Amino acid sequence: MTREDVYAKLEPIFRELFDQYDGPITDELTANDVEQWDSLGHVQLVVALEQECGVRCAPQEVTGLPDLGALVDLFAAKTQA
Amino acid sequence: MLEWKPPLSPEWGEWKSTADALLTEAENGAELGPDAQRQLAECLHRMASEKLGPMQQLQLERLARRAVQAVPQLEPFRFLRVGIVSDRTLDFLAPALQAAGLARLLLIEPVLAPPGSAASLAFGAGDPFGGPVDIVLYWHDATMTHARTALLDTQAQEAAIHASTAALRQTIEALQAKGRADVLVSTTPLPPAQRVSSIDAITPGSMAAHVAQTNAAVLEGAAHGDWTVIDIAALAADVGHASWFDPMRLFDLKVPFAMELNPVVADHVARHLAGAFGKARRALVLDLDNTLWGGVIGDDGLEGIEVGQGSAAGEAFLALQQLALTHRDRGVALCVCSKNNDWTARQPFAQHPDMLLRLDDFAVFHASWDDKASGVRAIAQALRLGPESLVFMDDNPAERARVRQELPFVFVPELPEQPFRYATILAASGAFEHGLLSGDDLARAQSYGSDAKRVEMQAAIGNYEDYLRALRMEISITPFDDIGLPRIAQLVAKSNQFNLTTRRHGKDELARMQASGDVLCWQVRLSDRFADHGMIAVVIVARRGEDWVIDTWLQSCRILQRGVEQEIANRLVEAARREGARRVLGEYIPTSKNALVADLFPRLGFAAIEAPADGDKASQWFACEVDGFTEHATFFGSPDAGRPA
Numbered sequence: 043m044t045r046e047d048v049y050a051k052l053e054p055i056f057r058e059l060f061d062q063y064d065g066p067i068t069d070e071l072t073a074n075d076v077e078q079w080d081s082l083g084h085v086q087l088v089v090a091l092e093q094e095c096g097v098r099c100a101p102q103e104v105t106g107l108p109d110l111g112a113l114v115d116l117f118a119a120k121t122q123a
Numbered sequence: 124m125l126e127w128k129p130p131l132s133p134e135w136g137e138w139k140s141t142a143d144a145l146l147t148e149a150e151n152g153a154e155l156g157p158d159a160q161r162q163l164a165e166c167l168h169r170m171a172s173e174k175l176g177p178m179q180q181l182q183l184e185r186l187a188r189r190a191v192q193a194v195p196q197l198e199p200f201r202f203l204r205v206g207i208v209s210d211r212t213l214d215f216l217a218p219a220l221q222a223a224g225l226a227r228l229l230l231i232e233p234v235l236a237p238p239g240s241a242a243s244l245a246f247g248a249g250d251p252f253g254g255p256v257d258i259v260l261y262w263h264d265a266t267m268t269h270a271r272t273a274l275l276d277t278q279a280q281e282a283a284i285h286a287s288t289a290a291l292r293q294t295i296e297a298l299q300a301k302g303r304a305d306v307l308v309s310t311t312p313l314p315p316a317q318r319v320s321s322i323d324a325i326t327p328g329s330m331a332a333h334v335a336q337t338n339a340a341v342l343e344g345a346a347h348g349d350w351t352v353i354d355i356a357a358l359a360a361d362v363g364h365a366s367w368f369d370p371m372r373l374f375d376l377k378v379p380f381a382m383e384l385n386p387v388v389a390d391h392v393a394r395h396l397a398g399a400f401g402k403a404r405r406a407l408v409l410d411l412d413n414t415l416w417g418g419v420i421g422d423d424g425l426e427g428i429e430v431g432q433g434s435a436a437g438e439a440f441l442a443l444q445q446l447a448l449t450h451r452d453r454g455v456a457l458c459v460c461s462k463n464n465d466w467t468a469r470q471p472f473a474q475h476p477d478m479l480l481r482l483d484d485f486a487v488f489h490a491s492w493d494d495k496a497s498g499v500r501a502i503a504q505a506l507r508l509g510p511e512s513l514v515f516m517d518d519n520p521a522e523r524a525r526v527r528q529e530l531p532f533v534f535v536p537e538l539p540e541q542p543f544r545y546a547t548i549l550a551a552s553g554a555f556e557h558g559l560l561s562g563d564d565l566a567r568a569q570s571y572g573s574d575a576k577r578v579e580m581q582a583a584i585g586n587y588e589d590y591l592r593a594l595r596m597e598i599s600i601t602p603f604d605d606i607g608l609p610r611i612a613q614l615v616a617k618s619n620q621f622n623l624t625t626r627r628h629g630k631d632e633l634a635r636m637q638a639s640g641d642v643l644c645w646q647v648r649l650s651d652r653f654a655d656h657g658m659i660a661v662v663i664v665a666r667r668g669e670d671w672v673i674d675t676w677l678q679s680c681r682i683l684q685r686g687v688e689q690e691i692a693n694r695l696v697e698a699a700r701r702e703g704a705r706r707v708l709g710e711y712i713p714t715s716k717n718a719l720v721a722d723l724f725p726r727l728g729f730a731a732i733e734a735p736a737d738g739d740k741a742s743q744w745f746a747c748e749v750d751g752f753t754e755h756a757t758f759f760g761s762p763d764a765g766r767p768a
Binding site for chain 2: 059082094
């Protein structure tokens with residue numbers, strides 16, 4: 043998948059999970075910008091994206107990511123393989 | 124998984140928009156009218172009843188969360204505050220549980236206890252639920268309470284299991300006290316990584332033995348009514364342990380099952396809650412051709428239909444019949460809804476030797492050429508149940524769609540073309556989930572049956588007098604006696620609607636009246652061809668010389684329109700005449716609940732009069748001249764049996 047494909051999958055999930063955030067969804071977005079994006083929210087986001095993209099990530103791959111762009115990169119790379 | 128759910132409808136998006144718009148209105152403080160509430164409830168239930176993809180699941184979870192907040196009292200849903208305590212991480216289950224509740228007619232507010240072991244929450248200070256809950260779900264994980272003992276040391280293992288189950292019991296009891304609610308306790312599936320041989324379960328110190336014995340203790344406590352059980356071990360086995368366990372998520376997040384199964388587990392919990400809070404289904408409505416047997420009885424005839432041993436499909440239909448009987452035994456009313464001539468449809472039940480189900484097993488038998496939605500609606504009315512109490516099984520997708528469209532709260536399991544999984548799907552749906560069974564549950568199917576057959580007959584027989592005759596009612600009117608007194612006292616203490624004076628005489632006073640020669644005391648019993656209704660009326664009359672004064676006259680409302688009151692009036696006037704009285708006086712004391720009998724005396728031929736000298740001026744008084752009385756026509760068999768002397 044291209045980064046655009048991943049965004050197309052990610053955006054609706056993101057909007058449902060974090061429905062109190064209505065700002066733009068960009069590479070630079072971090073958990074600090076979105077109140078509902080806590081550790082539980084992060085796992086829900088990852089699991090939903092995994093199901094939509096048909097891939098799985100190891101815990102160490104999805105923790106400590108600097109921003110949303112890094113998550114998108116991860117899924118773009120995973121779906122290449 | 125969730126095999127009974129139909130695939131997503133093209134309308135799913137529309138339902139979502141409608142629900143979203145109505146919820147937004149409610150969130151903005153608007154009071155939703157009855158139509159809007161109905162529409163919202165229908166949309167939410169329809170959306171939740173279908174097979175959802177991950178995206179729809181997320182969307183539904185959000186709508187459910189909003190609905191619980193904005194419209195917690197939405198009919199026909201039941202609002203439940205559910206405390207959740209877990210030895211593992213169950214945070215992820217909460218949103219899915221809200222979504223699953225919508226399919227099970229529940230609006231669930233999950234209250235996650237703060238992180239920590241169940242025991243520390245149970246015994247610690249403070250209220251882990253921040254207020255009262257309706258029930259506590261305790262997700263117990265027995266793999267966490269395994270004390271390592273020497274592998275073959277039976278004694279040590281027995282001591283260890285004794286200690287761990289005693290601690291479990293104390294934790295559950297403390298949770299009961301904390302939540303002031305019943306506790307739903309899970310059993311534990313055995314992770315494959317904890318089992319290394321086929322004889323693990325009989326090797327004393329093994330994890331397998333520990334889990335099996337802990338599960339047995341959880342089940343035993345539930346059998347004693349100490350708590351309620353949710354058999355998660357059985358669910359995990361149904362799913363398959365290979366899919367159930369996800370070690371990565373367990374080690375990473377302490378989630379006890381694969382997160383993809385969240386909707387499945389949530390539905391299973393919701394199904395138990397529905398069973399515990401009166402939202403399980405009560406009646407199973409079955410199509411006939413290609414649902415209960417193979418082929419079309421109207422075309423293929425008795426010899427042509429496929430049912431019974433000897434063919435794979437025939438056995439599959441038999442399995443569904445067997446399951447229907449199992450449900451019937453547990454108090455579920457069985458009904459037929461078939462597009463057929465009535466006689467044709469009944470034929471296999473009466474004459475086919477391989478059929479398990481017989482005509483007697485059904486509460487309502489509806490065979491006609493009406494469309495199925497009207498048929499199901501008529502069945503609901505006959506059973507005096509709402510559509511949300513019904514399950515409708517039909518092999519024909521068009522009929523299923525029709526019923527889903529017209530009656531969105533009827534549960535309509537999706538069925539494949541071939542019959543092999545019909546019984547499996549119905550059982551897995553858990554539509555008839557129940558807690559510990561009581562004798563009342565078992566009697567219920569019988570009572571549905573007799574009530575419903577009466578309604579059917581009433582519909583079939585246009586003439587009401589013929590209907591009453593066909594009921595073959597028998598009435599027994601006898602003086603009070605010691606055996607009847609407790610029930611008499613109960614009726615006197617409780618009857619509100621058909622009660623002319625609402626005088627609450629105590630048991631001692633009733634006994635005194637029974638012994639007094641000045642008071643006529645009658646207890647009335649009724650039976651008919653379908654049921655024995657037991658004691659259904661009490662009449663107390665003071666004999667005051669020429670005037671008899673009715674002190675108390677009450678009847679059960681279950682037997683209105685049967686001519687019971689007319690028969691009592693006939694007998695009363697007859698007795699008065701025999702004993703030389705001139706008038707029977709009736710008194711009506713209006714209350715907020717007894718408007719039903721405001722016109723009883725005029726209907727029975729009594730005339731309004733002024734209050735007698737010693738009578739209460741606030742009451743309405745009526746009198747019947749014994750000599751001018753015309754006997755009412757009634758329809759009771761053996762009228763002389765039980766006539767009081």
